[in-house]
Every structure is written in structure tokens, then in C-alpha cells.
Amino acid sequence: MTENDRERQAKKQFISENKIVNLESVLATNQKFLQQITDNSPQILYILDVINWTNLYVNSRCINILGYTPQEFALGGSKIFYDILHPNDLELLSVNQNFWKTAKDDDILTTEYRMRHKDGFWIWLRSQDVVFVRDENNQVRQILGTAQDITEQKKIEQSLIQAKELAEAATKAKSEFLANMSHEIRTPMNGVLNMAHLLLKTNLTPSQEDIVQIIVDSGETLLVVINDILDFSKIQSGRLRLEEHPFILKDMIKSVVNLFYPEALKKQITLTYFINPDVPNHILGDRTRLQQILFNLIGNGIKFTEKGEVFIFVNSKLLSEKKYEIRISIKDTGIGIEKKHLNKLFQSFTQGDTSITRKYGGTGLGLAISKNLVTLMGGKIWVESNGSIGGNPPFKWFSDIDDDEENIQGSIFHFTFITQDASGYQLTEEISADFSPKSPEEKSNLKILVAEDYKPNQKVIDYLLTSLGYSADIVTNGLEVLEILKIQSYDVILMDMQMPEMDGITTTRLIRQSIIEQPYIIALTANVLEENRQQCLDVGMNDFISKPIIIDELEKALEKIL
Template structure:
């Protein structure tokens, strides 16, 4: 983001011009001084070279004659007239000053003069007989050192005495003059530069800043809501183009504002209607929630009301089957049991579908062996298949892992639905199951595909699309001939979807459902009678290293115990038939029990008697089992082992019982083996006495 300049343009532009103009002037002045100093130094060096060279030649000539005294004095005097020459000396071969413009230096060694600092140069000049002009160490003076041939001695053929002509020329006056000249030129330049900057600022002020200020004022006015503002600048430059664009923008904003105001009025009307609609929806949602709650309560109550008499029918039939009956009597009892179990399957289908539809069904994850699941389903359906002389068979590909993690209960439910359907609609032949590993995924996950093939009546093409819809069957006549609620395949589809898979069917050359994109049918003659149901699901592979050895689950066979148990049991049940059923079942298992008709009677009985186990019904008059359990758990008395024995079979009902402090839960109709196991678990807990 560009930073805001601290000053407006009408002040910024002249300041910038002054700053850069001054900077340019100072730079040019420094450059001018430097160049002038260089020129002054160079011209002075040339002057000294000429002057010192000519003087040394004259002195060479004079020293070749016998009368030299007046001549050298005259030459030194003339050169001394130059005010810039500070020191002028003629030094003999022994570095003694022979002649000087300073009388006090005559006949003195150079060690007492400025020439001492240039002793090495004197030696070099004598050796090379070549003069030099050099800059002094403080760079304020020029030093000229030139050789002179002194007079020839009587015994010498040529001169062996070389003297030195030494000048010290001061540059201060020359530099001061150069500085003054450069300053005068720089002042003239800066005056012209200032005039130019002022003219440039005036030009910008007239052509830029004033018009920009006008645009800014118009923009601020527009921002404050004055949509009638216009700039109307004249000319053809870019600012005029901006002005025209601004005026056009202001006109459009004015038009759009009018349109927006009209739209806002419409929006307010729509919002008022929307608010009214939302209020109606809120009322509808409340009603829907009430209906949903009423539906759940209705299903719970219906389950309870149906299961209560079914408990008497199925349990009595099961107790009767344990008697010594004739073959005809056993057949009658078995018919009663099968009819009761069929009715129980229908009720369970309805409850399962209700849980799936409301989104309350949650999958669990346990280790299981797929082969054992298939075998257990075959065992459950073996009687049904044997009655119709149908052969059950299965095959599992070698690449299918033995141990997997998943919801074995729901997988068993899907297999039960599909295999029982296959048996139901097959008059003769076989039902076969094939299991293969479809594809491996990340995190030890694998997609398995199970196919159930039968040799039954098949499904017509126009009925396939309705197959997985709830409360529908392939043909209305089928429900009359074969029975069923039409929920089994819909429940199976929902469970398969929850397990991350898909379900589809092949029948009479047609396909129903939604097979995976990469799936190809391998049925060679797909116009043969019968159907093949396929479904996939995702499971986790359990590696051999992850398996934990443990005891196999115990099976509790139903046995008649002749010895009466000392376990003190209280049965809380208001239904007389169920009281009779439970008491007979307990007697069959070797137990006895007292009876309480409601929760209040339970509280009264535990005041005078210590019970090891209470079989607690949920729904009872005057006080239900939930309220009675809460009071018992809050008391300081010895706590009994409480088992919910209820016709409320929903998962939520089970959780309610456990949350209030019940130890176990058994739904009606009672499975005697589960009942016996629950009582054995209760007997293992040693209760303290009063």
C-alpha cells in the first residue's frame, strides 16, 4: 500500500523542485570547484616546469663561466618577485644552500629547511639529471626540483658537481581565485535554475494542482452524497479526460442511486414477506419436531405394546417346546414360534428403517471373521432352505483377509436380508455366495464385494427400479404369495451406504441399482432365471501382528436346573401374562421371584427385604421403572443388580436404562439363553448385606 504524501501538491511540487534544484546546484558547484582546482594545479605545474627549466639552463651557462656571483643573485631576485614562491634555493652537491631568496638560509644545510623532506628526490634528480614538479604532502604547494651543473674545477675535464634548483610554489592564492571564479559562475547558474523552478511551479500550479484540487473537492462532495456535482474542466489534456470520466461517473451514480433506492424499497417488502415466511417455517419446524417426536414415541409405544403380548406367545411356546410333547404337538408349538419370530422380524424391520431414516443409526467397529459370519447366517437359514430342498454354498477368494474390522451385526443383517430373500423366491436349486477383494485403499482399508446368486424366479426389468425403495416389492402379488414388509432391501441399501459401499442386482439380463463405474458382469448367460445381488463395503484389514489372543465367547445353553437358586429376585411387571411368563421362565432356570406391580411397590418391598436382583420393566402405572431406579440409586441402601426387562426395544431406550443406573438390559420377547446369561452375571456380584 502506497504511503500518503504529507503535503498537498501545490506545496509538494515547489519543495521538490527546490530540493532537487539545490541538490543539483551544490553538486554542480562541487564539480566546478574540483575541475577548477585541477586546472589551476595543472597550469601552475606547466608554469613551474617552464620557469624552473629555463632558470636551470641559465644557471648552467653562468656556472660555466668564472664570474657567476652577480648573475645568480640577479636571477634569484627576479624569481623571488613572484609572490607565490615561498622558498627558492640553489643547493650544492653537499646539500648546502648556495643561494636563496631568504638570506638566513645561505650556507646552511637543507636539514633546516623544507627541502629536507625531499632528500630522496634530490638524490634521484642528481642521478637522472631530470627535473620534476611534484605536489607537496599537504597538497597546498608545488615543489620544483631541477638539476644544475656547477662550475668545472681546474683538474676536471667535465663537471662532476651537480646542484639542485629548488622551488616551493604556494597554490593557496591560485585556489582562492579559482574558488571565487567557480562561486561566481555557480551563483549565476543557481539564479537561472531558481527562476526556472519558479516558472515550472507556476506552470504546474496553473495546469495541474488547481485542477486536481477541483477534482478532489468534487470527489469529496460526491462522497458526501451530493450527486449533482460536476467539474466541467475545459481543454484536451489527461485531466480533462479524468474530469469528463468523473462527470459521467457522477451521472451514473446518481441514476444508480435512484434505482438502488427503488430496489431497497422492493427489498424491504421482500424482507417483510421473508420474515413472515420464516416465522411460518419456524412454526412448521416446531410442528415437524413435534411430529418427529410423536412418531418416535408412537414407534416406541407400538413396539412396547406389540412386544408385550408377543413376549407371552413366544416365551410360552419356547417353554412348551421344552416339555415332552408328541411329534404333532411339537409341530404345532414350532409353528407358533415361527409365526412369532416372523412377526418380530417385521417389527424389527420397521424400527430399523425408522432409525436409518432419522439418521440415528451409528455403525460400530469390531474384529470379526467374515467366514464365521456367513456360516452363522447359513445356520440360521438352514431350516428354511432345507424345507425347500435348496442347497446353500459359499466361496471366498484367497486374497480376502481372514480378520477384518467393521460392524459385524449390520453386515450379518444385510446378508440375512439378501439370502433369506434368495431362499424365499427360489423354489428349487441353490443359493451361492461369492466373496472377493475388490480393491485395496489407504490405511489398511479394503473394499470387499459379496455376490448372492440364486436360481429363483428372477425380476422383470420394469420392477428393478422399485426394488430398493421402501415399502415396495417387485410385484404386488408377491406380498400375497411370499409375504414381507418390503423394507428388507431398502434397509440393506441404507446399511451398505453407511458402510461406504453400493448395492445392485442382475436379473434376466437387466441391471438395477447403482453398480460401480469399473464393474463388469461376468455372468456368461445373463438371460437365465434367477438373480444376483451384489454389494460392496469398506473394512479395515487386521494384520496378524495386531491380533490379540483371547478366550472364545462363552455359549450358555438353556438347561433346566432342578436346584432352586438362593438368589433373591424381585420382578417389577404390571402385565399379568408377562408376570406368569417370567415366573415360569425363572422356575425353568431354577430361580424364584417376588412380584411388584409398579415402581411404588418396588420401593415398599426393598424397605423390608434385601433383593439381589430386580427385573425392572420401564413402563408401569403410578411409577415407572426409570423413576424407581433413580430413587434406588440415590439411596444409601445396599444396591441391587437391576436388569431392564422391557418391551421398549429401541437403542435410545437401552441407553436411557443404562444412564439411570441399570446394570443390564433385556428386550422382550425374552430370549431364554440371554436371560439365563444375565442372571448368571448378576449372581457373580457379591452384594453386601444390611
């Protein structure tokens, strides 16, 4: 080898060694860079062998989050997972292992679990894993993952859940309180109102009649307030459900308007309505709730109008086949509503001007309830007013037209026993025959048992039955009902729901299970929620009358049995 060859070889070796040194320097720099990235990552980074379930690499963030060093994770092997994983999360190990058996390279596995900190408390983690290395059989061997501390997030979530549960419990408690208060108020009101009504039928002087009428009017006003509060409670708790039956829209509107004619006449107000000929006559919907909305809006118009008129206009728009948008506007020439008060109009327990409450009274719930009912019907309600011509609160909702004539006939009278095959003539004849006056002999033959623990209501029911030509035996609780049924039978039992010793629900259930001669059972209750009514029907009761008992309702209920 010549001197030149040796020089060239030395140069090559020097260059090669220089490259190696430079490469090692670059590698060291890159490694240091990557190490700094992983060590300063806010998340735990790891490489996991999913066959043996051991950690091949863990960054130092594990010390900050879990209190363990990377060496402790490495030395712990698969056992460390069983030691620090929450007992309720251990099943995730097998679930995750099964996932990686069929995972694709672009699959991401997200898992939430708890690990015990070295100091003993639990840490919530959310990990995201991807495929890192496959073996010669293309099976996933290693995964690369990150684990984020989500303990605070979980605490917030738990706080929100607890807050939601507390709010739901508070709403339920409020609804139960209102229902119980309604029962406690309705029970004595049953005695007050019915006795007052009976007193009005006696020979009274004009001044005495005025006094008794004030008692009746005040009691009925109190019941309206109670019903408003109950409806509002049901709406707030989401327990109010709309029914859907066919009915004649024109007849419903006419019936509501007729209720206000005496009051309008007394105030010398013109009360008129017009229904556009294009409005469908037979529609599907909740007649009772629609009546309630109209009652509130027309009632407001009459209340706040001292002179002039209240006018109801009904219009409709065809949206699709059999689908209509119905719009009802109630216009009055009353005191109007100032613009600054419009945003409060549909809020609960408020009126546009507090001085109005003092002058005209009211709970401030009528429009709030109406708005919620219209919303449930898929419509909306709003008001137009210039503060001097009166309010114009129109509302609209969507309805299907009902063109089934047989259904229409059955729905007019709301009797479920009438078949769809009955014609209008047969229907009228059958109903008028069914409700023709019963003879005293028919009534005296009806054996009635009254189960009622409240003494004043016992007397009220006895007076009502006597005035209708019936007589009855009276007991004070469910146990007495069962005892008396052992020695004699009854055609009908008027059953109070809340009684000492044994309530009406339990008593009815036992009667249906054990008594051979089954009586017709009518619930008498101050609980007027739909679930109470359904509960009565579910245990086998035949009918339901709410307190205060209206004599006409009692008469109709009893005449069904004759």
C-alpha cells in the same frame, strides 16, 4: 483600450459565458440523470454521517419501502434510527460504528436488520456500505450505502424453517409412535411366544405340536416385521448408529448360512458359499448389521428360488494399508427381476412385482434397510438380473483389517470383562468355566425380585425362572420395589421399564441413590431402540433384556451374577 481590444475582450467574455452556460447545462443534465437513477433505483440509496449517525442524503425509494420521505429522514437526525429500528437490532448501531473506526477503503459492510414502516409493520432490510469520505485525520466520516427490501425472502426462509421443524417433529412423532406401538405389541407377544415355547416342551400330540409351532412361527414372523419397521424408522430419522468392533468375517458368514441350511434342505436347494483366500479374516465393523444385510439377501434368495442353488461369493480389494473393499455377491436361480422393476427394488414398502407380495409375503423393507445400512458402511448395493436366471444382488463396503491378536481374541466372544492380556487358551477355559451349569443350590440361593405390571408377563417370567431352577418375588410397580427393599434385600431385580405409579428408570435412580445393599438390576423392556438401552445403563442398570424374553438370554444374564 482600442476598439479591437474591446472586441477581443467581448468575444472572450462571450465564449467564457457560453462555456459556463454549457457547463451548467451539462451539470444540470448529469444531475438530472443521477437523480433519475437514484430515484428509480429498486434500493434505498443513502449517504450517512457515521460520527453523528445522521442521514446526509436518502433517495426517494425510502417512501416506497418504508413510507418515510427523504426530508423526514433528514429532519429525524440520529433519533430516527432509535425510533424505527427493531429493539433487537439496536445493538447493530454500536457494532457498525466500531467497524468504521478501522475500516479500509475497499471494505464492504453487509448488515441485515428490521425497520418499522410508517404504517407500523416491520420491514427486513439488507444494507451494504462502503467508505465515502474521510476527514483530515483519515478517519471515516461518511459512508455510501444501499438498502434492499428482503422481507419476502425472510418470510420464505421462515417458512422453510417452520417446514423443517414440522417435518422433524413429524419424524420424531412417527418414531415415538412406532416405538410405543412396538412396546405395546412386544409386551403381549412376550406372553404368547414364551408360553408357546413352554407348551412345546410338554407332552403334546403331533397335531397339537403342529398347532403350537404355527403360533411360534407366526409370532416370530410378526417380530421380524416389527423389527424391520423400527430399523427403517431409525434410519429415516438418522438415529441408527453403526458400531465398530473386530470380528472374524468367515465365522459370521458361516453362522448366517447355517441358519438357512434347514430351509434350503427342505426346498432341495443347494446353498453354498466361497470366500476368496485374499479376503482378510479379521475385520473391523458392525457384525450385527452386516449379519442383518446377509440375512435379508440370502433370505430373499432362498424365498424366491424353487429349485437350483443359492451361492454366496466373498471377494476383497486392498485399497491402502489395512484398508479393504469387501464385496459379497449372492447369486440365485430364482424367479429373477424384470428390468422395469429394478428401479423400485430398493424403495421402501415395495417389491418388484405386487403379485410377489401376495405369493411370498414380506413388508418390502428388507432391501431398503439393507441399502441404507450398506450406505452407512461407505459402500453401495446393486442388482444384476435378466428376469429368468435370478437376481444377483452384490454389495460392497469398506473395512479396516484388524491385526491386533489380543483384540481379536476378546472380540470373538464379545465379552467386555475379558482382558486383552488373556491368551486364547485361557479365554476359552475362563468362558467355559463361567458358563458351566449351576447347581440347584446355587440357583435357589439367588434372591430375585421381579417388577412387572402386566399380569400375563408376570406369569411368563415366573414360569421361565421356575424352568431355570430359580424362584422370585413379584411386584407391580416401582413404588412397591422401594417398599419391599426397606424390609429385605435382593441379589437381582428384573425391572420392567414402563410401570404405573413409578417407572423402572426412576426406580433404579432412587435405588442407586439410597439403598445400601445394591442389587444387580436387569432391564426388561419392549423398547428396543439404542437410546432406551443407553438410558438404562446411564441410570445404573447392569444389563438389558428385550421383550419377548428369550429363555437362553435370561439364563445367561442370571448366570453372570452367580
